[in-house]
Amino acid sequence: MATKKPAAGSSSRGSKKERDVRTLNRIVEVADGVAAKSLGGVEPTLQVPSRTRTNTIWNKKKGILQMGDGCQERQLFNLSQAKGFMQSLLHAESIKSLIEAEKTLSLRGMFYKGLHTVAGTKEKTFADQGESDGILEDLEVSLSALREELHIFAKKAGTIVGNITLVDSGDEIDCRHMGSGGYAIPSIVEPDVIQFKKCEAKFILHVEKNTVWSRFNEDRFWEKHNCILTEGGGQPPRGVRRLLRRLHEELKLPVYCLLDCDPWGHYIYSVLKQGSISLAFESERLAIPDAKFIGIRARDYIDCELSDDVQIALTDTDIKRAREIADYPWFADHKGWQREIATLLKNGFKMEVESLITKDISYVTETYVPERLKKKDWLE
Amino acid sequence: MTPSDAKPATSSPAESSTGAKPTTRRVGAKRDPDAPDSAKGASRKGAAGTRATAEEMASRQRDISVSEFFAKNRHLLGFDNPRKALLTCVKEAVDNALDACEEAGILPDVSVVIEDLQPDRPASAKSSRYRVTVIDNGPGIVRKQVENIFGRLLYGSKFHRLKMSRGQQGIGISAAGMYGLITTGKPMVIHTRPSVKAAAHHIELAMNTKTNRAEVTVDVETADFPPQRLRELTPGTRAIEAFLSADIYRTGTSVSIEMEGRYQRGRGSVDEFLELTAIANPHARICWVPPSRVAVDDEALLPVAAPNAGTGGAGAVETTEVGGVTVFPSGVAELPAEPREIQPHPKGIELGTLLQMVKDYAVTEKGGTVYQFLQDRFCRVSASTAATMCQAAGVTSRTRARDVEAPDVDRLFKSFEEIRLAPPPTDCLVPIGVRQLLAGMLKGVRAEFYAASSREPSIYRGRPFQIEAAIAFGGELPADDSARVIRFANRVPLLFQQSACSSFKAVAETSWKNYGLQQPRGGGPVGPLVVMIHMASVWVPFTSESKEAIADYDEIRKEMRLALMECGRKLGTYLKRRHRMRREGERRDVFERYIGEISRSLHGLVGADPRKVYDALLKQARSRTAIADDVLDEDGRVMRQEQEVLEDVLVVDRSVPAGASVPKGTRKGCPPEDLAGGLFDGAGK
Structure with a gap:
């Protein structure tokens, strides 16, 4: 990876480069788990902290909503989750290549990056951008990385x-x-x-x-x-x-x-x-x-x-x-x-x-x- | 032949005693048929105001020739309109051809050719003139019988016996010839070759309706059999090697009738008749050359059998069409067993009939005993059974038939009802058989699931009969229509009066909802279904002479319903299994679809070997959806279900177009080798 000029600022989460390295490591860690399970004959799963109301905690002291510890397992061999599982891996791969190339993409851009026809079928990997956006939010929480740390931005509004x-x-x-x-x-x-x-x-x-x-x-x-x-x-x-x-x-x-x-x-x-x-x-x-x-x-x-x-x-x-x-x-x-x-x-x-x-x-x-x-x- | 030596058919003792309908319509006293037609002149003699006297009436009462009767009442024989007339003509000729071939032990090969003789008629014409020719490879007809068979009504071999055959009454083909003669004035043309060693006969004959006798106009010997002219008729007939080939038609008969008719496809057409005949006669090969110009308001092709365009699907024997000529190939290579003639069974006899039988026996067998009579004239009556019956009737084993009184016969009749008897012999019935039924259905109906069932023989009115049913489901059958019911009696398709037929009532009575089909109240099932019912009997009870519907006897309808239920249960099982397999198959499809993507992503993410990951995941997916393997047979479109499922069920995978080559090991949802290769190309570069 070519070294770029040092990050312009720093936050509590460390310099940009440090954060990129951490995000990459996290992605590889998750993918390694999936690969190991696949090869080992065990059903591969992804742990996705659940973004539901039941898993939202009202922190009265701080006056904010916080996410609880609730986690959902995303399984490959489950009819309703198989596609999401594949999409998560597709986006994880895209994000990895984005970070390595030091580029950012919009949500819509990510939708197109992951979009292709599933080999041997007529089905598209993503039906619409909404599906893609949801998967990306899931990835944020399961990689515990922010959207910008995944090199993704939304369109300007405001x-x-x-x-x-x-x-x-x-x-x-x-x-x-x-x-x-x-x-x-x-x-x-x-x-x-x-x-x-x-x-x-x-x-x-x-x-x-x-x-x-x-x-x-x-x-x-x-x-x-x-x-x-x-x-x-x-x-x-x-x-x-x-x-x-x-x-x-x-x-x-x-x-x-x-x-x-x-x-x-x-x-x-x-x-x-x-x-x-x-x-x-x-x-x-x-x-x-x-x-x-x-x-x-x-x-x-x-x-x-x-x-x-x-x-x-x-x-x-x-x-x-x-x-x-x-x-x-x-x-x-x-x-x-x-x-x-x-x-x-x-x-x-x-x-x-x-x-x-x-x-x-x-x-x-x-x-x-x-x-x-x-x-x-x-x-x- | 002179008119004087031609006795009217109605006066012949054999025919008048049989009680066949046509002869019972005879009006008035018997009179010398050769008397001059004085009746016309004798009318209106009485004075004005007074009506005819008994004397005058008597002078007008005279015999009616059976031919005259049917010439006037041709609708009774199925000649009510031009379209039906054309069909009836083909039907009678084909029935005779098949009967003749089977009786002589020849595998039937029947060709049906209809030529349009007025191709230039205006499009609006209601009917046209056609020449119907039916050629068979049967035994031929000896020269001296030709006039009797083709030129007389109610002349035949099949009426007086209790034996299963297509024809029963001896009306059919001569009536068709008569109809042709009435509408066109043209005689019937017959070529027949009874012996391989001799030349064929060419005979042209016209029926004299007054005398019920044939008048021969041409009678020559010819070498032209099978007729060469028909081979050269159309590009289609020239293209098919086996069409009317001299090797197959070594002996046989060809009948040509010119007639007024109307050719139109659809329900009740010649096409449908032949198609159904092919289903019920899988041992026969039928070639069908329709007229080149068809009526303008031609209906769409029957949905049930869209012929396969000339490919001849691999494995299954299917109907083919070449240049307008349809060939229904034979699905099985053995003839059905020869049916045996039988005696009536005591359980189904009526008291009046028994009385008459005893009387007849006393006349023919001078001094014959009742004991002997019972054993001779009934089936399934052994010596000991006969003794028991005599005892119950209060007569000894020595009592002579001529000595018994009506009360004795009454007691004898009662004993028939009480005694336990074996059912009538079944070898007098030749069912189509489940294997042949399936072969026939497979030939004519492009479905996905076939089931057949054959009931044990049963009796109505002392006559054995046997019901067979078959169903075809799915495939290319229309899904939203009412199920089509195809009916057969002694292998002959019944095309009209469906709702009056016992078989149709049996279909509506069966509760198809139990087998996973829809069924509106009081109707037949709805869905992609064809129901076939066959009744084999030594005497099929038709509702009319034109043999269109089976009379509604409770015993018959019950057997039909039981046969349908057997088929229905098989279908229900299949549908349930198919549903389960489909669900699992879909699950597997979903998993397998994504596995390729996942293995490629994992390669991009952590460099895992995509092929290894793919194989490992595929193995997991397969084991998780193992049930789906029940359907996904690796090769072959036609496959039998598991061994335990009998030979009466057939499942055809219609998802693969006929003739298309299927790469081995290819499954839906699983990328074939080359595709999978492409999937992983570049992954490691």
Whole structure:
């Protein structure tokens, strides 16, 4: 392997090269086990820590979701697991070659890398990218390596703008001069890729989606209030969550979330705050237990004197989902959230952030958010 | 032959006493048939207002020739429409040909040729003129019998005996000739060669319907047998070496009838008839040359037997088609055993019949005793049984037949019912046999599973009969239709009036759901299934003269149902096993599919020897799905299931197209050597 320039930064997990060596060793270790069992006439299996709700532990002290010790065996000689077994090995092989070539691939790229027709049949190794993505997440946990350590990244989704200067792979990015589009948050934002250079901002405002973000950016909200403005395109991808967490942790910036008033918005907040079930193993690096929810609140319909027109009726799925969220252990004993969800259900309708536009185009940027921040009126 | 010495058939004692239907339709008193036709002139003599007197009526009452009767009522014999007429003609000729060959101990080779004599008719024409020719390699017919056989109705060898044969009444072929004569005016043309040493006869004859006698128009000797003209008819007939070859047709008979008819394929067609005949007669070879121009609204080919295009599948004997000529080859090389004539059995006789038999015996055997009568005129009656019967009837062993009174006969009849008797002898019945049934089905039906069963002979009305059933399942049969029921009586296919037939009722009565098939309420099973039922009997009870359906006797239907259940059980077992094997096979398929990928990945990951890993994993996969091996026989498409399964079941693997070469050791899901080689190429480089 040709030696490249030393890794730009280092983290608790060691230098990039060290981490690559460790990942490779881990892959070889697993593959050796499979080969030995195969040759020895024993059914080969893979140990995959299970990413299910039952294997997710709510760490109340830390305020995050963590993955338990539960493990599933993936067997070759099991009808429902045989294909997954083969796919795991295919991807393991691809990852090995990626690391050796010191290249990275997108999730979609990995899907194509592993894609071919199974010899002697008409069946493709992967039916769609979804299958491939699932296998890769399994590999992350079974190799106990992060996605970036497997040299895989996701597509960019999420935007940042504000009083901060970043360094991305050696290039300086001044987030104050990003025009109307903002800077797209990369999928890998580890310290060896992105460093924070100069930051005047005092807090972070994270909004749910791009349309709301544009409203705030056009009104130069981040300039007036000296903050960083981000959005995650709905459910924020890992890159956005990791960047928020780093800004919060390393620069001690509080994170405020402006999300829709519906079960989906509540779930986004939940994921930002304590992590998700499927990525529970990453919560330690992603969750922001101190994140705050400033709106939209169910009571805003009355408080802000909104018109009837902004109501969107709750569907049956919404109601079911809201009740589930209310039962999450991290919401169950939180009076504020119990009240919030109860009001939402009592209202019988949901509201989007954009509903505030019915008051005034800039009501949300000039009145709503500043007032809430001033009054410290939020849910935690 | 002059009209005066030709007695009307109806007045001949032999025929009138038999009670056959045609003769019972005779109307009025017997009268001299040669009297002038004065009846016409004698009518309308009475004064206006008064009707005919008994005298006048008597003058119009006269004999009806059986030929005249059937000329008017031709639908009774199966000539009701042009399409059916064509079929009936072929059917009668083929039945006769096969009967003749078997009786003479010759393996039948029958050729059927239909020529379209009006190929230029408008497409809309409802019917056309055809020449039907049926040639067999049978024993031929001696010259003096030709007129009787082809020119008279109700003349035959098969009516008066209790013996199994296709024909029964002696109506068939002469009726076909008569129909031809009525519709086209053309006489029948017969070539027959009874001896290898002599030349063949060429005879043309027309039936005189008034006298029920033949009028011969041409009678010459000829060397042209089998007729050379037919060999040169189409490219197909020229291409087939064995078609009408002089080596096979050393003796034999050829019958040509010109007739008005309609050729159309599909249900109830000549094609179907021959196809089914081939199934029930696996020992016969049948060549079939259809007319070159067919009716425009031709139905699609029968699903049951799409002939194999000229390849002649390896192993199994299958129907082939060359240039429009279909050849149904013989599946077995031995003739069925010669059926034996028998006496009636006491268990199935009726009181009236017994009385008549005693009377007849007293007349023919002057001074014969009842004791002797019982042993002579019944089967399965030994001396001691006869003594027991006499005792029960209250007569001694010396009592003469002419001395017994009606009450004695009544007691005798009762003793028949009470006494234990062996069933009638079975050698009078010649079943097709399970092996031949399977061979026949295999020839005509492209299925995957075949089962046959043969019941022990049983009796209805004192006549022994035997039921055989066979089923074919899967393969290329249509999966969503009702099962097709094909019916045979004494090896003759029955094509019409299915729902009136006892066999069809038996199929609907059988509970097919028990064997893994669907069955709507009150109907037959649904699925890729062909059900075949054969009744062999010394006298098949048909519902009509045209022999289209078997009458619904409880004893017959019960036997049919039992035979079907036997077949059904075999099918049920097979389906269950197949289901299990399929499931295991699928499991193995899944595993084996991925093993190649896995071994290659492991090579890339840790440098493991892909071939070794592949073999090791394959071994594991095989042992884990060992059940699947039950189906995956290494070679041969036709295979018998395990030894314990009898010879009455046959399984054909239709997944391999006929004629395609199968590399040895190749299994589905397992990459053959070269492919596996490619799989690992580059893995180590």
